[in-house]
Amino acid sequence: MHVPAVHIRRLPQVSAAVTALAVAAWVLAGSPSPSSSPPHPADRSRETLASGEHPRFGQHAHAADPPATAAAPALIASPAPRGTPVSIAIGTRPRGAAIPADFLGLSFEMRSLPLIASWAHRGDLVALLRSLGPGVMRFGGISADEQTAWVPAGAAKPGWAIATVDEADLANLAALARASGWRVLLTVNLAHFEKAAAAQEAAVAHAQLGPYLAGIEVGNEPDLFPRKHLRPPGYGVSGYLPQAAAYIAAIQAAAPGVPIAGPDPSTGVHGLTWVRDAAATLHPQLLTDHYYPLSSCGEHPTVSELLSPTVRLHESEMLAEMLAVARAHRTPLRMDETNNISCEGQPGVSNSFASALWALDWIARGMTAGTVGVNFHDLIEKPTSYAALAAHGTRALAAGELRAAPEWYALLAAHALAGHGGARPLPLTLSGTAPGELSAYALRSPGGTIRLALIDYDAPGSPPLAVSLGASRGLRGGAILRLTGPSPAATQGTRLGGRTVSAGGTWAPASALPAVHGRPGALSLQLSPGSAAVVTLPPQRRRARAALPG
Numbered sequence: 001m002h003v004p005a006v007h008i009r010r011l012p013q014v015s016a017a018v019t020a021l022a023v024a025a026w027v028l029a030g031s032p033s034p035s036s037s038p039p040h041p042a043d044r045s046r047e048t049l050a051s052g053e054h055p056r057f058g059q060h061a062h063a064a065d066p067p068a069t070a071a072a073p074a075l076i077a078s079p080a081p082r083g084t085p086v087s088i089a090i091g092t093r094p095r096g097a098a099i100p101a102d103f104l105g106l107s108f109e110m111r112s113l114p115l116i117a118s119w120a121h122r123g124d125l126v127a128l129l130r131s132l133g134p135g136v137m138r139f140g141g142i143s144a145d146e147q148t149a150w151v152p153a154g155a156a157k158p159g160w161a162i163a164t165v166d167e168a169d170l171a172n173l174a175a176l177a178r179a180s181g182w183r184v185l186l187t188v189n190l191a192h193f194e195k196a197a198a199a200q201e202a203a204v205a206h207a208q209l210g211p212y213l214a215g216i217e218v219g220n221e222p223d224l225f226p227r228k229h230l231r232p233p234g235y236g237v238s239g240y241l242p243q244a245a246a247y248i249a250a251i252q253a254a255a256p257g258v259p260i261a262g263p264d265p266s267t268g269v270h271g272l273t274w275v276r277d278a279a280a281t282l283h284p285q286l287l288t289d290h291y292y293p294l295s296s297c298g299e300h301p302t303v304s305e306l307l308s309p310t311v312r313l314h315e316s317e318m319l320a321e322m323l324a325v326a327r328a329h330r331t332p333l334r335m336d337e338t339n340n341i342s343c344e345g346q347p348g349v350s351n352s353f354a355s356a357l358w359a360l361d362w363i364a365r366g367m368t369a370g371t372v373g374v375n376f377h378d379l380i381e382k383p384t385s386y387a388a389l390a391a392h393g394t395r396a397l398a399a400g401e402l403r404a405a406p407e408w409y410a411l412l413a414a415h416a417l418a419g420h421g422g423a424r425p426l427p428l429t430l431s432g433t434a435p436g437e438l439s440a441y442a443l444r445s446p447g448g449t450i451r452l453a454l455i456d457y458d459a460p461g462s463p464p465l466a467v468s469l470g471a472s473r474g475l476r477g478g479a480i481l482r483l484t485g486p487s488p489a490a491t492q493g494t495r496l497g498g499r500t501v502s503a504g505g506t507w508a509p510a511s512a513l514p515a516v517h518g519r520p521g522a523l524s525l526q527l528s529p530g531s532a533a534v535v536t537l538p539p540q541r542r543r544a545r546a547a548l549p550g
Contacts, residue, residue, distance in 0.1 A: 026469045035451060053512075064216065075479055075515035081526030082466035088434035090471045094424030094444050099367050101421025104374035104411055105136035106388065107337045110144035110187055110220075110360050112380060115397070117172035120179050123400015127505035128408075129180035132415045136214050137177075137187035138375045140264065144220040145191035146229060150201040160192065165201070177212035184209055185261060185336060185524035186286075188247070190219025190231035195247045196379075199254035199448030206255040215286055217336070218247045221266040223274055237277045244282055261286040261334070267342060267353050272321055274409060279329040283351040286372075287326050287333045291318055292342035302521035303489050307457045310439060311343075319369045332372040338362070339377045340407075345386035351405050353494050353530075356385065357455055359410035360483060361534050364417060364441040364453045366412050367424040376407065404501035406485065406494040412507055413496055414485050416534045417453050422446045429470075438465065438527075448539040452473060456531035469516070469523040471537055477516035477523050478536035481509060488530050 062256050076445070108116055116139075119125045129135060149161035157164050158159050170449055177184055188198035200502075202216045222240045224520040225231035231239065240263070248260050263278035265271030267290045275289050294301040297313045305311070326333035349355070366374050376388050383390040383399055390406040391397035421442040430440055456465060486493040494500070497509025517524045520540060527533060 001167060009261070013338065044338050053254050071130040074512065075477075076512045078480070078517045078525065079463070079513045080517055080522050081466040082431065083466040083526055085466050085468065086438065087468045087470060088440055089429040089431075090442050090450060090452075090469065091427035091429075092148065092472060092546055096368070096370050096423045097427050098424050098446075099418050099443065100372050101418075102136050103367060103373045103418060103421070104132050104363070104414060105138060105182075105185075105334075105336075106337050107138040107140060107375040107377040108147055109141040109379065110139050110148040110165070111141075112143075113139045113165050113173065114163070116167045116380070117169050117176050119400035120172055120244070121173035124175070124402045124503075125389075126179045126398055128402060128404070128501075129182050131501075131507055133181075133420070135180075135182045136181050136185055136334075136373055137180075138188035138217075140185070140217060140220040140337065142228075144187040144226075145189050145222075146228060147493035149189065150197050152197075152200060157375075159194070167204050167208075170201075170205050174204075174208040174210075174212060175545060177209060182354055183212045183214040185214045187217040187220050187264070188251075190222060190243065190247060191225060191228075193243065195250040198247055199250035201250040202258055203254040206258050213258065215261040216251055216255075217261045217264050218244045218251075218289060220261075220264055220337075221290065222263065222547065223265045228502075235268060237274050240274070240416075241277060241281050244278070246422060248282060249269065250277040259285040261288050261336070264288045264336065266290055266292065267292045269318070269321075272325065275322060276325045279325055279331055283329075284331065287322075287331050289322055289327075289333065290334040291315070292329070292339055294340060294346075296346045297343040301349055302354055303340050303349050306340055306349055306354050306358050307488060311358070312361065312365070314441065315365055316369075319366065319371070323370050326372075329370050333370075334373040335371055335373070336375045337377045339372055339386040341386060344379060344382065345384070348489065348491065349383035350386035351384050351407075351491050352488060353406045353490045354488040355487065356406040356410040356483060356494055357457065357530070357532055358411050359388075359453045359487065360406045360453060361439045363410065363414040363457075364439070367414075367418065367443065401503075402505065404505075404507075408501065409483060409494045409496045410532075412501075413453070413481065413534050416481055416536075417441075417443060417451050419443075419445050419449070419451065423451070426450065434474065438467075448474075449478075450535070450537040452535040453532065454527055454535065455532040456513040456527050456529055458498075460528040460530050464529065465527040467527055469535075469537070470523070471521070471523055473521040474539055475523070475537040477518060478538050479513040480516060481513060481527055481534040482538070483532040483534075484528070485530070523547055 148163045149158045151157055151164040151166050188201055226233050226235045262284045265274040274474045276285055279287055322333055340355050373509055376387055378387045379385045380390050383392055388405050389402045391402055425444045426442040426444050428440050428442055437457045441453045443451050481497045484495050499510050501507045
């Protein structure tokens with residue numbers, strides 16, 4: 001069920017010396033460190049279609065929340081909040097399906113697969129991916145059909161191709177998946193119609209990746225094939241369906257049991273027809289769609305446009321329509337390619353702190369609406385694009401030395417919001433007289449902890465918000481993990497929990513985090529304009545009952 005964000009409209013900085021590791025473990029619900037071994041996909045628990053999710057795509061880790069006692073010494077008392085009063089009443093009954101543990105994901109261009117796969121044992125990517133827990137990396141994009149060919153051993157590169165993928169590349173990709181704990185969605189080339197080659201590629205991927213292969217996608221944005229001169233004018237979904245069906249039959253014969261994902265249309269309302277017809281005709285195990293709220297194709301979006309209520313309204317409308325199709329066909333939906341501004345983004349906007357505020361809202365909106373995941377498209381070689389991770393220079397690119405852009409901090413915050421997975425959305429009611437806008441989302445974990453994402457869109461210099469939380473008396477005050485930047489337009493200086501991502505790709509919050517103010521039943525916090533926060537409210541400890549004699 002879709003739980004819409006509630007909109008309205010602020011962080012005193014507190015410092016003291018406490019144990020950072022205890023805070024990080026509690027706030028992030030025990031996310032794995034880069035040195036620990038990631039769990040194997042086959043060992044993770046699975047939900048069934050009865051809960052609205054396919055077992056291969058709706059993986060959950062129903063781990064209990066960390067002991068609340070680990071956080072108590074690490075919380076620093078916050079003063080009573082000041083500012084415009086806003087009240088958030090948090091419901092007690094979760095709505096909708098549980099959120100998969102591997103909800104978060106990245107999407108890369110297929111032409112980049114050989115290079116990215118080579119980072120399995122060097123560079124920063126493994127540490128970066130593991131800081132988000134389990135996830136899904138998708139390889140597709142425009143280069144999947146226009147530029148990249150599957151080349152078996154001993155075969156020559158086709159004349160049209162500028163990049164190739166071979167068996168050695170998929171072996172490296174499997175090593176990357178095992179090292180990071182992330183699964184892979186792989187796109188096969190549909191534009192150059194070679195179903196035998198696609199089936200062979202899928203079979204090799206199945207053999208190399210095993211349970212780390214999340215699925216095979218047949219083509220990328222086939223609705224744009226005529227525009228890209230990959231199909232004749234007039235080609236549409238009626239032409240696509242039999243071609244995709246032929247591919248699927250060949251893939252299933254060569255690699256039995258491999259999940260099929262699709263139809264992967266381009267962003268916008270027109271792609272809904274493709275999603276609807278593919279769900280009814282091809283019956284993929286995972287529905288995939290693309291979404292970018294803004295475009296730089298002939299336009300120049302601004303920071304204020306990206307953070308506007310209009311963008312959030314359109315996002316909710318699109319999610320509702322896509323999920324209506326998914327639920328009608330009992331098939332999970334993943335936004336397998338998404339970001340803020342299509343056509344490679346807008347420098348100064350796509351890589352600004354505003355993109356982090358937008359991304360956290362978009363992720364939380366997708367979680368509470370009912371999607372099973374989002375993959376943020378990443379052009380790793382273009383730091384001024386919408387890349388959450390990017391290499392600055394050719395030497396860094398070759399070595400896999402990646403820097404975290406503002407959007408990456410939103411992914412880290414979203415991981416803190418979701419915890420281990422298995423959390424379910426809670427309804428919210430917001431009231432207040434403040435002008436401006438606040439997006440608010442709530443999730444309840446299997447262990448009873450409630451986590452909130454609060455995103456304030458007011459301009460710097462606006463009054464802060466004094467947010468009171470109408471939560472159950474069974475919840476006590478926890479930590480406030482703040483997502484901050486110098487201004488929405490800033491391209492540097494983003495911090496989460498007072499810290500930046502290290503040069504090697506790791507992150508931990510500051511040694512002290514501010515606590516939610518007040519007592520159970522009367523909790524509150526202050527939120528600054530142009531910032532966000534993930535708020536953790538663990539349940540109160542229960543007193544142990546004495547054993548009765550006899």
